[in-house]
Amino acid sequence: MTKARLDGLYLLLLGSVAFILLGTALENAAPAPLVDFRYTTPHDASFSTVTRTKKVRCCASIVRGEESSPRRPRQIV
Amino acid sequence: MNVTRSMYPPTAFSFMVPFAILPWGPAHVLWMALTAGGLILASFLIWSIGADYAPVISGCLLGFLLANSEVLVIKGMCAGIVVSLCAVAVWCFLRERFIPAGMLCFAVGLAIKPQDTGFVWLYFLLAGGIYRKRALQILLATAAISLPGILWAWRVSPHWMQELYSNILAFSVHGGTIDPGPASTGAHGLAMVINLQAVISVFRDDPRIYNPVSYLICALLLLVWALVTLRSRPSPERAWLALAAIAALSMLPVYHRLYDAKLLLLTVPACAMLWAEGGLTGRLALLVNSAAFVLTGDLPWAFVLGLISHLHLPATPLCGQILTAVQVFPAPLILLIMGIFYLWVYVQRSFGRSYIQSGASSGD
Numbered sequence: 001m002t003k004a005r006l007d008g009l010y011l012l013l014l015g016s017v018a019f020i021l022l023g024t025a026l027e028n029a030a031p032a033p034l035v036d037f038r039y040t041t042p043h044d045a046s047f048s049t050v051t052r053t054k055k056v057r058c059c060a061s062i063v064r065g066e067e068s069s070p071r072r073p074r075q076i077v
Numbered sequence: 078m079n080v081t082r083s084m085y086p087p088t089a090f091s092f093m094v095p096f097a098i099l100p101w102g103p104a105h106v107l108w109m110a111l112t113a114g115g116l117i118l119a120s121f122l123i124w125s126i127g128a129d130y131a132p133v134i135s136g137c138l139l140g141f142l143l144a145n146s147e148v149l150v151i152k153g154m155c156a157g158i159v160v161s162l163c164a165v166a167v168w169c170f171l172r173e174r175f176i177p178a179g180m181l182c183f184a185v186g187l188a189i190k191p192q193d194t195g196f197v198w199l200y201f202l203l204a205g206g207i208y209r210k211r212a213l214q215i216l217l218a219t220a221a222i223s224l225p226g227i228l229w230a231w232r233v234s235p236h237w238m239q240e241l242y243s244n245i246l247a248f249s250v251h252g253g254t255i256d257p258g259p260a261s262t263g264a265h266g267l268a269m270v271i272n273l274q275a276v277i278s279v280f281r282d283d284p285r286i287y288n289p290v291s292y293l294i295c296a297l298l299l300l301v302w303a304l305v306t307l308r309s310r311p312s313p314e315r316a317w318l319a320l321a322a323i324a325a326l327s328m329l330p331v332y333h334r335l336y337d338a339k340l341l342l343l344t345v346p347a348c349a350m351l352w353a354e355g356g357l358t359g360r361l362a363l364l365v366n367s368a369a370f371v372l373t374g375d376l377p378w379a380f381v382l383g384l385i386s387h388l389h390l391p392a393t394p395l396c397g398q399i400l401t402a403v404q405v406f407p408a409p410l411i412l413l414i415m416g417i418f419y420l421w422v423y424v425q426r427s428f429g430r431s432y433i434q435s436g437a438s439s440g441d
């Protein structure tokens with residue numbers, strides 16, 4: 001393997017490590033938005049099982065890049 | 078009361094039901110492992126092709142793409158698995174290795190999210206020869222995989238088509254979560270909508286305007302792409318250019334979000350190839366790819382959106398318009414630029430001087 005290929009491989013490995021570490025850390029920090037599995041009607045006021053606790057609502061808002069007081073329940077599909 | 082509203086067609090059930098049968102813990106871990114492992118495997122396979130031309134550039138681009146794909150893991154979106162399956166299948170076909178595995182991957186991806194993989198499949202159908210045969214085999218495999226889910230849906234819910242349609246309508250209403258317009262409650266933020274409608278709706282927030290305009294722009298570009306693919310002889314070089322163009326353009330006509338843009342990993346071999354050739358086209362390819370990877374990356378957007386939320390700006394209409402433009406325009410517009418750039422190179426390489434010379438020498 002040439003030096004250039006090895007360098008390219010290292011960069012790819014670096015990206016993979018960042019992806020796994022950051023992804024796992026953020027997923028554990030905001031375990032809410034597994035929306036493909038669990039979600040509810042947008043007309044339901046309680047809307048989502050995952051937005052009922054303050055902590056999770058806060059984390060989910062940060063992850064989604066939303067403002068802190070949504071006008072109505074939100075759902076990414 | 079919590080109810081489940083599926084936004085996916087029943088063709089996806091054959092893949093999803095096994096996860097639903099498992100307890101939550103193992104299903105969660107398995108899904109995450111498939112999402113992360115699949116994307117890493119797909120990136121390594123695509124890098125192995127780009128590395129034949131420019132290994133460091135390919136590693137840099139794909140490493141950056143991977144490091145900016147956290148939303149796929151955080152949200153557990155299907156797109157991570159579908160993009161990975163599609164990239165693995167493309168690698169199998171263009172490297173001519175593990176063809177049955179590639180067909181299975183493509184068929185599963187097509188069954189789960191046809192809007193992500195459909196145009197890539199269309200390339201193989203239009204390219205002709207052995208690729209067309211593969212595309213038709215994939216279609217058969219997709220039908221076979223989808224049939225149990227469709228039959229089950231018809232049995233338990235005979236009106237599933239109307240129900241699915243009403244689900245989509247419920248989310249698409251003005252201000253709804255998949256409404257691309259500025260009033261949408263879910264089209265912005267870190268998982269923003271990136272189809273062209275999002276840009277046009279800023280000027281006129283009316284689906285009777287932004288939908289036809291988006292369709293017209295995309296139809297023109299896709300028509301050129303389809304005609305070139307039909308009329309040119311397939312080669313690995315042209316295949317990667319065609320796939321680079323369609324990976325970007327396929328995001329624009331219908332509903333897609335930022336995490337769907339991970340399909341741009343298919344553009345890396347074309348970029349590496351053009352960069353290795355040198356010249357202005359190579360430099361432009363790297364510039365376009367770098368801009369596209371940054372503007373569809375999770376971390377740059379997390380930083381920018383975090384910064385915007387902490388800015389103390391005057392509440393003037395102009396300020397609001399600038400803020401909207403900064404958040405809505407970059408991703409769809411860079412996809413449009415990238416699609417046009419690779420389409421231009423694809424047309425040049427298919428009907429330019431080199432094609433005519435090679436055609437003359439081979440007696441065409």
